[in-house]
Amino acid sequence: MKTKGALLWGPGTRSGWSVEDIEIDDPREREVLVRLAATGICHSDDHVDTGDIPLDWAPILGGHEGAGIVEQVGPGVTDVEVGDHVVFSFLPACGKCVPCVAGEQNLCDLGAGVLGGLTLDGSHRVHARGAGVGAMCYLGTFSPYVVAPLDSVVKIDKSIPLDKAALVGCCVPTGWGSAVYAAETRIGDTVVVFGVGGVGMNAVQGAKFAGATQIVAVDPVSFKREKAKEFGATHTAASAEEALTLVESITRGRLADRAVITVGVGEGKLIQGMQAVVRKGGVIVCTSAAPALQTEISLDLLTLTMSGKRLQGALFGSCAPRNDIPMLLDLYMRGLLKLDELVTTKYSLEEINQAMADLRDGKNIRGLIVFDQ
Template sequence: MKARAALLWEQPGKWQVMDVDLDEPGPDEVLVEMVATGLCHSDDHMAVGDVPLPHLPYCGGHEGSGIVRQVGPGVRTLKAGDHIVTSFVPSCGACRWCAGGLQNLCDNGARILTGAQLDGTFRMRADGKDVATMSMLGTFADRQVFDEQSCIKVREDVALDVACLVACGVPTGWGSAVHAGEVGVGDTVIVIGVGGVGINAVQGARYAGARHVIAVDPVAFKREKALELGATEAFESIAEAADFGRGVTNGQGADTAIVTVGVIEGQNIADGFNAVRKAGTVVVTSMGSPLTTGVPVNLFEISMFQKRIQGALYGMGSPRESVPRLLDLYADGLLKLDELVTRRYRLDEVNEAYADMHAGRNIRGVIDFRH
């Protein structure tokens, strides 16, 4: 069958929207008509070359939602007509990590940068060449074939053009505060970078009962949105935020600092480390280059002050638990999703959307395939 998709043909490069060939769903796979996909910074890392790709051409996108239109042999949990949200880690449910409630660390995660499906083959072709997909998904396409393990069935009374946000940005940010940061009632929390992920760390920290949720971002628009969505204070620099955090904690420092900048450097982690109190936690959520190493932290403080640096993938939550729960919170008015969407774009506008992201004009852009 035919589909229309945004592909990357070189690194660095621009997304090229074109017609592609798509296979029918095979065993344990489903064909999904895409309704929407969020424009996450992680996909842009591929376009600018922050993360080397093993295979080109490449279909981006991993924050998707849609409707199942066809199921292949052996599919047990989905049927035609079901609404789904994608999972960028295809959780098997049987490995050590899944069995221990850590679906975000499923052994299948080792394959998500290969560009191929679980069986090592491809479902999409362009100009006669196999097309790799982001995280075994490739949601920058108006229809796509996914493994059943990459799909989470969701309630049908939530609009899919906002439900797509709980595929990545929302649970990653929310969980960075609630799970990884273990934010508690009365805490002081600093969120460094309040884009599509950080803004949800703000929401999560506020929901968990933090007294001070301090947002840090050089872009005024993002600071304003953070204050609308739960931040109690907002500053342009981490230096100002750290000073304020010490000022409201008798000089001790914040309980938790969450690093959610767009492109992380070791200094960002060091800034969070210097801003937290004894036994405080620095949550590192931002994705960096696998070729970059080094964090300039004080080695005396890390042991003698008992500080903790905690990495967080998918907010340290399990996709099949987090996605339905967050949509329930949204339905109950306890989580804001509509307010996260700054603008909706057509697929043909994907490069414009990322230009807006780089310019600081978006909290989250969404491609709406219905337009």
Template structure:
């Protein structure tokens, strides 16, 4: 039976028109799907990119949100590993477990996940409607609603002792940042790591670098409160600009520069890459995790320096994580007290306050804003 609820819709992606909270209808779960009642949804910059047009959408309207956690209410046909009452985290990128990429341990490259911005469910239809019109769902999910019909490839079961409002962050921002340091950058014990941009993703790159054993971690952000939070969570030094960071790292390393540099700024503009390249030592790795505007075709990078110094440029989607393995790992790190989640939530919002939440993000007031549902 169709469920009537509410959700935050984007009717004109790319126009900065903001989100409209209104009534929506959800179809019941079909084969391989579950109905979730969410406790919380994170406000991620990826959803803001839909509003600004940095990430183009072929479908509108769209129900935003992809970083959530909740409880299974109903399961569709051929769902065997989940049942009502189970607690789950939604994942930004689903993993089918059987395609070439999943079978190779590269779950973030899953063939099913390649369609998350298409506006439809994996079977090519829509579960969401508003005023009789089909509505797309961000990442096959749409967590800007208290109820979600999600494919089982996009949810991970977790233990019931983990607070759902904190577990929601493990849907995107935490693994994206943590994995950027641990997987994509390959941080090793004793490394010097620079994280450029320490918001909801970058601060977790700091945590990842710390957990991987980096001895020096430099957090770069123009916002003082973000630098302070990064230092509380593992950064040994901070800088307010790339210029300041370059001089700082040169002094700390006696001119060698950083083993790993991770770009996690809110928007990955091409002019940020060159300075990050100069921060990277000979033979070092520069990781780009930031989402760039879709039409960003030019990058400022000194190719002679990069080639002659044997540096590596590494793109990273979802922190190069394998959600089926890494989400339980992150949950266990949180349970042991090694991974901070609670303090990442700067402010919580009602769904009707979603536009204020994104305004706070743009103004640099939040590490992570979180929508709480009843």
């Protein structure tokens, strides 16, 4: 199949995305061809362009957050059929490996290769300029069509709008689960969310859903702080320093029970200031992607030990894709989860570099590329 795709030919060079002709193979064993309705603009794809996520292979077909309709199935596919509506999970879940059967689908062994550029069988499904093209997270949703492994596909109800369903492939569960599962937010908690873009805004939603009574949204961008109030934030602050003063006041000095870090780039120098807002015995969840070569953080280890705080990493918000994607969409259809309000701006595929610039400039909660149906 011949179509269009947004490619990176020089990852790590900030060269931007090239929208050009690509060719996609038919699906093979346990793969499906999906016609996309929409794909989200996620900071993780921009990290590949900037080099924060270093990749030594190119070209790259970006994109990993999307939803669409199955157009063709490969051999061995029985879980879905042509015409089914599906959401992609940027982390596959095989259901058979040790993490999957232990209830940790977000840590599925197949996830080890999501940044490797090849499909599960070690080949390419996408080609351009006579070369094999790697697909981000086995997917490559910066194209109207995707050949995806069945382990990355979650069937959803056809009544759900596909453009909104796309968001539940990455930013929604990552943020929501960071507050609900990783942070283990409890009824009555005070929760601080650092960075309220696409992921952080859903951490706010998750904290509210879990019963937090005070939710502080921290972001230097004023419109994001105001928007966070629509999603459940009770207070806002422009910086970690301002948040500390605020949290001391609203908790009478006790400090916050949980903090979730969802800033665009999780630099190590930020951790000390962010953990300071959390009480003894509290939890700090690191969800932000950090520069891969960064090995040092600023953290008072004596205080961490003596206060019994927990510093917790979270991948996909510790969510289980096959359980939580349908569950979150059910909450949306019941009016209990905001998805429509997450989308700030819609773009065409040809506008992808503008969409990435808007992301870096803090203009969007979530930008969305919408394909012609």
